[in-house]
Amino acid sequence: MNQDRQGPELVPSADVLVVGLGLAGACVSWTAIQAGLSVCVADPGSEADSASRVAGGVLDLVSGQKLTPAWRGMEFFRAARSLYQAWQAQLGVEFYREAPILRSFASSDQAALWQTRAQDFERAGIRVRPVGPGELPMGLRAEHGAAWSEPGAWIQTERLLDAWRTELERRGAWVAQTVAPADLGWEGGLWHWRGGSFRHLVLCTGAALAAWPGLEAQPWGRTAGEVLDLELGGLAGEHVAKRKFQLIPMGAGRFRWGGTYRNRPSDCQPSASGRAQLEAGLSDLLAGCEAGPGDRVPELRAHRAAYRGNLRDHLPLVGRLPSQEGRTAWVLGALGSKGALWAPRCAELLLEQLQGQGDLSELHGLLGCRLTRQVADG
Numbered sequence: 001m002n003q004d005r006q007g008p009e010l011v012p013s014a015d016v017l018v019v020g021l022g023l024a025g026a027c028v029s030w031t032a033i034q035a036g037l038s039v040c041v042a043d044p045g046s047e048a049d050s051a052s053r054v055a056g057g058v059l060d061l062v063s064g065q066k067l068t069p070a071w072r073g074m075e076f077f078r079a080a081r082s083l084y085q086a087w088q089a090q091l092g093v094e095f096y097r098e099a100p101i102l103r104s105f106a107s108s109d110q111a112a113l114w115q116t117r118a119q120d121f122e123r124a125g126i127r128v129r130p131v132g133p134g135e136l137p138m139g140l141r142a143e144h145g146a147a148w149s150e151p152g153a154w155i156q157t158e159r160l161l162d163a164w165r166t167e168l169e170r171r172g173a174w175v176a177q178t179v180a181p182a183d184l185g186w187e188g189g190l191w192h193w194r195g196g197s198f199r200h201l202v203l204c205t206g207a208a209l210a211a212w213p214g215l216e217a218q219p220w221g222r223t224a225g226e227v228l229d230l231e232l233g234g235l236a237g238e239h240v241a242k243r244k245f246q247l248i249p250m251g252a253g254r255f256r257w258g259g260t261y262r263n264r265p266s267d268c269q270p271s272a273s274g275r276a277q278l279e280a281g282l283s284d285l286l287a288g289c290e291a292g293p294g295d296r297v298p299e300l301r302a303h304r305a306a307y308r309g310n311l312r313d314h315l316p317l318v319g320r321l322p323s324q325e326g327r328t329a330w331v332l333g334a335l336g337s338k339g340a341l342w343a344p345r346c347a348e349l350l351l352e353q354l355q356g357q358g359d360l361s362e363l364h365g366l367l368g369c370r371l372t373r374q375v376a377d378g
């Protein structure tokens with residue numbers, strides 16, 4: 001589609017209008033096409049950083065500093081693996097890698113906590129083992145011990161999004177535009193936008209969902225996260241390594257390091273304090289390297305920041321919005337810090353429901369239940 005970003009030109013009709021091309025919109029549009037539906041995906045595609053472009057893209061079934069097994073981790077992991085593998089094969093672009101995740105404990109308390117989680121990990125299907133002497137890859141620091149966990153994987157989110165956007169463009173299914181709620185019409189059981197008609201509308205606008213009419217009342221929270229993109233010559237990049245933050249291999253000696261968490265942020269610009277936090281964490285991780293951090297001065301390529309959109313219960317938001325005058329719209333968002341892990345399975349469930357086949361109540365506590373509760377509370 002030949003889009004002039006300024007103009008109010010017509011867009012083609014499709015079964016599904018997907019608003020937003022982050023991980024959520026990408027997974028929804030891919031899954032819809034696999035189900036035989038036509039799509040139109042709209043995103044301003046500006047240079048601004050979105051969560052998906054800044055993301056580490058790590059699929060880790062052990063969560064945060066509390067080291068708890070991720071909610072429905074194996075179910076989400078299996079769905080994500082199969083979707084990403086099929087997707088990269090079809091696109092001919094490699095963006096998914098699977099390898100055990102290395103965790104270097106930052107304190108003896110964390111190492112002890114890891115031991116107490118053994119049964120939880122086993123119940124959740126997570127395999128863990130200590131990193132043996134001399135086995136520490138990359139010579140990273142591990143004075144309190146280190147452990148492997150699997151399954152683990154990471155996706156290069158920008159590579160995926162760029163490849164998918166190119167494919168959508170080739171199919172004439174991409175519109176470089178913002179969709180304003182006021183520009184959407186509803187008539188004859190169809191959505192209308194810029195001359196195109198759509199049977200379904202799926203909102204995937206990330207942290208911006210909080211301002212979408214009908215979603216403002218949800219218990220939104222958001223955090224700002226910062227990352228550094230670096231070149232680290234001589235460091236082998238075959239695993240994601242964690243210690244306070246994550247070091248993610250991006251290929252050709254490039255790594256992403258992050259991300260920080262800033263609660264109740266008023267903005268999400270890269271900040272001096274965020275950078276200082278990340279640089280201190282990186283020297284701490286590299287302090288064990290044989291060559292020493294002095295010999296391995298990281299070259300900074302970029303310092304970036306984005307909002308993570310989440311709900312206060314840290315569960316994804318997936319389902320149908322309450323009907324307003326017969327209009328039905330769908331939403332996938334609130335992916336917090338788990339978008340790479342959650343988006344594929346959530347997209348599948350959303351598409352099943354949208355086609356009248358599935359049951360979203362399977363994802364307990366998600367949008368349907370939340371809104372029902374809200375209406376009942378009245």
Ligand SMILES: Cc1cc2nc3c(=O)[nH]c(=O)nc-3n(C[C@H](O)[C@H](O)[C@H](O)COP(=O)(O)OP(=O)(O)OC[C@H]3O[C@@H](n4cnc5c(N)ncnc54)[C@H](O)[C@@H]3O)c2cc1C
Pocket residue numbers: 019020021022023024025042043044045046050051052053054055056057058059177178179180204205206207208224225226227258259260305306307308332333334335336337338339340341342
């Ligand atoms: C620093 C950082 C590190 C992270 N690391 C990881 C990680 O290692 N693993 C992991 O699983 N997750 C990670 N995450 C979280 C993950 O990035 C998010 O959960 C996920 O990217 C959210 O995807 P999304 O599509 O919902 O939102 P977004 O990526 O924000 O995408 C929303 C899109 O909607 C578009 N949009 C907004 N409004 C409109 C509109 N009105 N019309 C059209 N388009 C619109 C935007 O331009 C944007 O492209 C990280 C996040 C951050 C910030």
